[in-house]
Amino acid sequence: ELGSSRLLTMADSTVSRLESSAAYAEKKKLFQLFEKLLQDLLVHKPKDPIAHLISTLKVPEVARVILLGPPGTDLKLQAEMLAAKLNLVHVFAQDICHEAAKAGKPDGVEAKKLIDSGAEVPAALLRKLVLDKLSSKECVRNGWVLEGYPPVAAEAHAMVTAGMMPTTVICVEIDDAEATRRLVGRRIDESESQVYHLTDNPPPNEKVARRCVHREDDKPPRVAERLAAYREAIGPLRKIFATTLKPVDGTPPPEKLMESILPLVTTSLPSRAPRGCPRVALLGGPGCRATDIGDKAAARYGAVAVSAAALLHAASLGDGANAKRLKPFMVDGVPSLDALYVIPDELIMPLILERLGKEDVRKKGFVLEGFPATASQAAALDK
The missing domain is CATH 3.40.50.300 (P-loop containing nucleotide triphosphate hydrolases)
Structure with missing residues (x-):
């Protein structure tokens, strides 16, 4: 009987220690920590793993957000608002080209020449500029919100392979009818850099209305092409970013839409760590x-x-x-x-x-x- 009692006491003590250790690991998120470090090692494959891990632990956890959506969702405005509210770096591919060119970087100069001539920047060149920007000190320190990129699955795979994994992917959703209505009704006042809409935000007077232009990209045939291209690309992108993708209804006004987006932004990737009991x-x-x-x-x-x-x-x-x-x-x-x-x-x-x-x-x-x-x-x- 004494032996049995002693065994039960030892078992209770062991269980108590195990439960205490499990509670500590859950509270301090140890599983998530080691999962993140292992992922980082496998992506970067450093020659000195220990030195790399020490460096990685010094990097703050920040939000890394991708904003996707069909033409007509005004991702630029949402990206600007999100960057301002969370102190993130707003990253837009075309702006990066101009920024890199201004800094005298050869890739930036080459990209800007192509843009100025009306030519398309090759995907590989644009990808390099985007990845360089996301690796910059300000993006690593503050986090970033990437507007409308990657456009296709190949670029998404390249980002993930390079270790640029977003913590949150927001997919702003509107149907094709609403997107067409927004785009076809859009008018641009190039002299004042103002954007109007024939019904939602019409030009203030006839003089302004006469100088507004209807861009080719916003005319029905081209709008249909743009929407078809987006619908074809978004399916594979959804699969690649399945664990971090958050769909959001894009029909509310900009301020209300931002209220829906903000709570979805996180600073850590989803974890496969064991979860404690509810x-x-x-x-x-x-x-x-x-x-x-x-x-x-x-x-x-x-x-x-x-x-x-x-x-x-x-x-x-x-x-x-x-x-x-x-x-x-x-x-x-x-x-x-x-x-x-x-x-x-x-x-x-x-x-x-x-x-x-x-x-x-x-x-x-x-x-x-x-x-x-x-x-x-x-x-x-x-x-």
Whole structure:
């Protein structure tokens, strides 16, 4: 018997240490850290892995965002707004060409000559300029938002191979009818560098209207070609960026659209690290059916449903001092509607924490129904 008892004590101690280690690894995101370092090594294949890892650990985690969308979604405006709000570097392929040319870089000079002559910049040249820009100190330090690039799967593969993996890919979505309406109605005042739309934002007067031009790219035949090219390219791009791609409805006004984009931007890549058991607090006002929803959620994910109200009810049935202190907050044995808000923390927190510390909850996780109800309770849980 002594031997069995000793074995059980040793087993409990081992389990406790393992659970403590697992909790530490999850809290400090160790799996994600080593996953990121291994990916970085495999992409760059440095001659001195240790020195490279030390250097990598010094690089801050920043957002690396790609904005994609069909013609007519005004990605430029969204990229500018996102860059301003998150202090990211706005990267646009054509601007890079001019920037590199101004700095006297041979690739930039060559690209600018082609642009000025109306010729298309070769994909390989443009790719090199984009990758050089994304590798620059300001982009590494601040993060970047890349507007409308890569246009096709080949360029996306080249980016990923070079280690330029976006943390978020936003795909702004509108249908072809809306894109056509936006583009066909667009007019450009070249003398003032202003963009108007015949219905959404018409020229302010007849004089301005007369000098506005309807670009060939915005006329129906060309618009149809541009949209067809985009639809053909976006499918493979979606597959390449499947783990980081976030579709967004592009029909709202620019400010509302930005409100949809901002919460989707992250500074880290999705991880395949093992996830800990679920720990969910399910809150809601009167009539929200938190208990029903909580029970179903717990069953769905194999967690334990923990009801604050049920714990209070059970505790109030005893004859001890705490049971007597709880009784005024009960109505027919059930906590009153405002009970969780007014019961002293020293009465309710031990009940909650004791239940959450039970072995079944530690192993399976929990869905905590209707709790915490106050900021102090939330702080106690977090602690």
